[in-house]
Amino acid sequence: MNSRLREIINYKTGGRQNPFAELLGWSPQYLAKLLKGENFGLSPVLTLLSTFPEINARWFLFGEGSMLEAGRLFELQRESMSHIMSLLDLDKYIPYMSGEEVREFEEAVQSGRKPDFSPDTVAKWQSLLDDRNRALDARFAEAKAKSDELCRQKTAK
Structure with missing residues (x-):
């Protein structure tokens, strides 16, 4: 899931991690842990999907389909x-x-x-x-x- 998180960061902020963390109300350190695969629980998933409704949840969770919703x-x-x-x-x-x-x-x-x-x-x-x-x-x-x-x-x- 952390590789798909990197793709979302590239999509939203051109790969810049600090602005991306700010968008979600996360600290840069917390984002760094998520990118390493640590502490990837339900809370960051819900935050990310609610903040960016255009992200396909099935893709983010399972890697199936495309990153963005069809609409x-x-x-x-x-x-x-x-x-x-x-x-x-x-x-x-x-x-x-x-x-x-x-x-x-x-x-x-x-x-x-x-x-x-x-x-x-x-x-x-x-x-x-x-x-x-x-x-x-x-x-x-x-x-x-x-x-x-x-x-x-x-x-x-």
């Missing part, structure tokens, strides 16, 4: 997909961002948070993207018209 796994997947979609939605504007805006976007991606740009800024980028698309559409239409004209010309017999 929490679904929620994490939904949150991560939402985060990815918000990044992809802004990704198309990178060519129109200022250096500072690109830096903000990059920092947000690297730190795993959602970039926070004002609606006016996003609207400005969208306008620039629309202008570029219109220019490309016009160039394609011009090239198609020229191609159609060349294809319609009579050929010599």
Whole structure:
């Protein structure tokens, strides 16, 4: 059970034991004893499972299943997909961002948070993207018209 306790510590505090002990109201020494396999009675199990309801009790007690309850796994997947979609939605504007805006976007991606740009800024980028698309559409239409004209010309017999 102490190896599964280590996994929970990694999940909740990135492996930092003192902050984890604080979350549960335990002393760092008590946590160290639990990690060694000492004094692992019902009390620490109940404290841990009541403090972190997303932890699958069957996994913690018996090592069966996954660490997180199915509902929490679904929620994490939904949150991560939402985060990815918000990044992809802004990704198309990178060519129109200022250096500072690109830096903000990059920092947000690297730190795993959602970039926070004002609606006016996003609207400005969208306008620039629309202008570029219109220019490309016009160039394609011009090239198609020229191609159609060349294809319609009579050929010599």
